[in-house]
Amino acid sequence: MPSFQFQNSCALITGASSGLGAEFARQLAPHAKRLILVARRAERLKALSQELRQAYPHLCIDQKAADLSLAQEREKLAAWIEQEKLPLNFLINNAGLGDLGDFFHASWERLEEIIELNITALTHLTHLLLPALRKQAPSALLQVGSIVGFFPLLNYGVYAASKAYVNSFSQALHIEEASHGVTVTLLAPGPTPTEFFEQAARLGKKISVTSRAPACFITSQKEVVAVALKAILRNQAIIIPNKKLSIMVSLLRRIPFCLFQKFISK
Numbered sequence: 707m708p709s710f711q712f713q714n715s716c717a718l719i720t721g722a723s724s725g726l727g728a729e730f731a732r733q734l735a736p737h738a739k740r741l742i743l744v745a746r747r748a749e750r751l752k753a754l755s756q757e758l759r760q761a762y763p764h765l766c767i768d769q770k771a772a773d774l775s776l777a778q779e780r781e782k783l784a785a786w787i788e789q790e791k792l793p794l795n796f797l798i799n800n801a802g803l804g805d806l807g808d809f810f811h812a813s814w815e816r817l818e819e820i821i822e823l824n825i826t827a828l829t830h831l832t833h834l835l836l837p838a839l840r841k842q843a844p845s846a847l848l849q850v851g852s853i854v855g856f857f858p859l860l861n862y863g864v865y866a867a868s869k870a871y872v873n874s875f876s877q878a879l880h881i882e883e884a885s886h887g888v889t890v891t892l893l894a895p896g897p898t899p900t901e902f903f904e905q906a907a908r909l910g911k912k913i914s915v916t917s918r919a920p921a922c923f924i925t926s927q928k929e930v931v932a933v934a935l936k937a938i939l940r941n942q943a944i945i946i947p948n949k950k951l952s953i954m955v956s957l958l959r960r961i962p963f964c965l966f967q968k969f970i971s972k
């Protein structure tokens with residue numbers, strides 16, 4: 707079977723209204739035939755669609771405002787794709803939320819939203835749309851996890867655990883789907899300047915990517931997306947889009963938990 711290419715692809719990007727999702731749309735736009743942009747903020751999707759349409763008149767763009775934490779909205783999206791007979795061959799499960807602070811003081815509504823979006827929505831959309839991806843093979847599925855999914859993380863407990871789920875699930879699917887022509891790649895970014903940190907901050911708190919990580923571990927949105935897209939073409943199972951961070955992650959994964967605990971408690 708020929709390998710997956712971005713040329714003339716039909717890609718669905720969740721969380722396309724900002725950050726990495728919008729950057730995926732920008733970098734795919736010169737190559738893709740159709741982009742389906744999904745997020746809650748309709749006006750942001752509209753602005754991005756206008757920008758891309760002007761630059762790439764050949765491109766067909768659908769804006770779908772949907773709250774993916776709701777099962778009926780996910781089902782509606784999948785039903786629309788089937789009804790329109792869209793030749794979906796690239797799914798980017800990127801939408802995600804965090805919460806920064808200790809578990810004891812977390813709001814249950816926020817934690818539930820994280821679990822519903824980062825775990826349930828990603829799994830449900832994958833389940834709903836994998837038949838379409840197989841049908842259009844060679845296809846690609848990109849699951850956006852995180853480096854924090856490789857370790858337990860203080861003050862990010864539920865978010866890190868939700869990404870541990872994504873990281874594990876994606877690696878299993880990479881193997882399962884190999885014989886069906888669907889390339890499955892886990893993108894595990896480290897700190898990246900996006901709106902993620904202001905969204906994850908609790909009421910009255912201000913956080914930014916630079917307050918959370920040393921400069922050498924911070925990667926730009928452009929770089930994260932460009933490296934991820936290259937990894938898909940190489941059929942890579944996992945991509946950590948920063949070399950220094952990738953080395954640190956592989957070292958930390960090798961040390962016993964008692965030492966790791968000391969390291970993260972500092």
Ligand SMILES: NC(=O)c1ccc[n+]([C@@H]2O[C@H](COP(=O)([O-])OP(=O)(O)OC[C@H]3O[C@@H](n4cnc5c(N)ncnc54)[C@H](OP(=O)(O)O)[C@@H]3O)[C@@H](O)[C@H]2O)c1
Nearest residue numbers: 721723724725726745746747774801802897898900901902
């Ligand atoms: N930035 C980092 O340092 C970093 C590091 C590792 C992993 N990640 C992961 O990267 C992914 C993208 O995040 P980002 O950094 O680009 O942050 P971002 O700029 O905050 O983007 C998050 C996207 O998710 C969408 N979203 C949130 N709730 C949603 C819902 N209920 N339904 C549909 N869409 C929803 C948001 O759109 P609306 O608000 O318009 O719905 C937005 O487009 C996430 O999975 C995040 O966990 C980020």
